[in-house]
Amino acid sequence: MNPSSVDRVLTKISEDRIVALAQDLIRVPSINPPGNERPVAEHLAGCLREMGMDVTVTDLTVHPGRPNVVGVWDTGASGPTLLLNGHIDVVPPGDGWSFDPFAATVRDGNLYGRGACDMKGPIACMVAAIEAIAGAPLHGSVIFTGVAGEEADQSGTRQLVADGIRADFGICGEPTGMVPVIAHKGDFYYDITTFGVAAHGGLPHLGVNAVEKMVPVIQGVQALSTRLKEKSHPLCGHPTVSIGLIKGGVITCAVPDRCTISLDRRLIPGESPEEASAEIEGMLQAIAQVDPQFRAEVKTPVMALPMEIDADEPVVLALRRATETVTGKDPGVQGWSATCDANMLVNDAGIPTCIFGPGDIGGQAHKPDEHIAVSSLVDGARAYALAIMWLLQ
Numbered sequence: 391m392n393p394s395s396v397d398r399v400l401t402k403i404s405e406d407r408i409v410a411l412a413q414d415l416i417r418v419p420s421i422n423p424p425g426n427e428r429p430v431a432e433h434l435a436g437c438l439r440e441m442g443m444d445v446t447v448t449d450l451t452v453h454p455g456r457p458n459v460v461g462v463w464d465t466g467a468s469g470p471t472l473l474l475n476g477h478i479d480v481v482p483p484g485d486g487w488s489f490d491p492f493a494a495t496v497r498d499g500n501l502y503g504r505g506a507c508d509m510k511g512p513i514a515c516m517v518a519a520i521e522a523i524a525g526a527p528l529h530g531s532v533i534f535t536g537v538a539g540e541e542a543d544q545s546g547t548r549q550l551v552a553d554g555i556r557a558d559f560g561i562c563g564e565p566t567g568m569v570p571v572i573a574h575k576g577d578f579y580y581d582i583t584t585f586g587v588a589a590h591g592g593l594p595h596l597g598v599n600a601v602e603k604m605v606p607v608i609q610g611v612q613a614l615s616t617r618l619k620e621k622s623h624p625l626c627g628h629p630t631v632s633i634g635l636i637k638g639g640v641i642t643c644a645v646p647d648r649c650t651i652s653l654d655r656r657l658i659p660g661e662s663p664e665e666a667s668a669e670i671e672g673m674l675q676a677i678a679q680v681d682p683q684f685r686a687e688v689k690t691p692v693m694a695l696p697m698e699i700d701a702d703e704p705v706v707l708a709l710r711r712a713t714e715t716v717t718g719k720d721p722g723v724q725g726w727s728a729t730c731d732a733n734m735l736v737n738d739a740g741i742p743t744c745i746f747g748p749g750d751i752g753g754q755a756h757k758p759d760e761h762i763a764v765s766s767l768v769d770g771a772r773a774y775a776l777a778i779m780w781l782l783q
């Protein structure tokens with residue numbers, strides 16, 4: 391592509407258009423839980439149809455009434471397929487806002503509202519980017535997927551993967567401050583329950599106290615936490631384990647017969663779930679060997695695999711070059727502690743997917759007065775547009 395085609399695309403990105411797109415999305419609440427994504431899915435489907443995309447709105451099998459919206463723009467010339475992925479649900483607004491969370495107010499160069507940053511703003515950038523490159527002489531196709539359910543059970547992207555979605559490369563538009571994320575940790579939740587025998591609190595020797603049986607388990611988790619610091623990933627740092635919940639007993643005057651802790655175990659790329667589960671099972675077996683009364687079980691209710699793609703993937707290089715063209719600075723690459731839908735696209739669908747979008751997920755998302763700088767929306771849309779153009783040229 392020569393410089394003039396870059397300029398042509400960049401001048402097609404208008405601040406007013408992106409802000410209007412983002413405001414319209416924010417003003418259609420899609421709070422999850424419970425997950426009322428249908429109105430925003432229908433709205434987005436309308437935008438994509440107006441742009442001439444081939445659009446489908448399909449309910450999730452596991453959540454009837456809650457749809458994904460998928461739009462396809464086919465250049466008409468044979469070439470690769472680029473997947474753009476963004477979740478259309480938002481977390482509940484909570485309290486403490488200075489603005490109506492669904493009014494999409496622009497003030498002092500920022501757009502405020504639930505989803506402004508995570509991630510209706512970045513979705514508006516993707517839509518504006520497709521609009522800007524539509525009509526350019528490119529090859530292949532762009533599939534835009536607006537998915538439900540990311541903030542709770544990742545059901546929207548899971549459905550796309552189960553339905554066999556295919557692409558040569560992908561961009562998951564979570565807010566990364568426009569620094570490409572090429573690796574993130576996995577997230578496994580373990581519920582460990584110890585069992586005892588109930589008895590009157592005044593006659594504790596007649597029972598087995600399940601809370602007391604949890605003591606060596608907690609000590610074992612602390613020791614595991616220390617051992618995990620010996621492992622490291624260049625972009626994601628150490629794996630971690632944290633006890634997030636503890637439940638045990640029903641009343642002070644009774645010996646509890648069960649106690650449960652919930653662990654949040656973050657895996658770095660290269661660690662396997664089997665390895666992580668074996669560490670926990672091994673710890674429980676070691677306790678059982680010295681305490682014949684010890685009985686415990688482990689459940690793994692939530693899991694997301696770690697993700698990593700090569701730094702030389704074309705999608706990563708295109709996003710870095712696009713960002714440098716727009717901002718004047720090569721952003722490099724980074725790793726994340728959080729998981730997102732990209733893990734399924736990479737691990738299950740085999741699509742090299744880079745997480746990339748404007749906005750700061752740590753500083754601006756999932757809190758009161760969520761916002762995104764209008765200037766970063768413009769930069770984000772421009773970077774997406776150039777990356778699409780270079781990947782499909």
Ligand SMILES: [Zn+2]
Nearest residue numbers: 477508509564
């Ligand atoms: Zn998000």
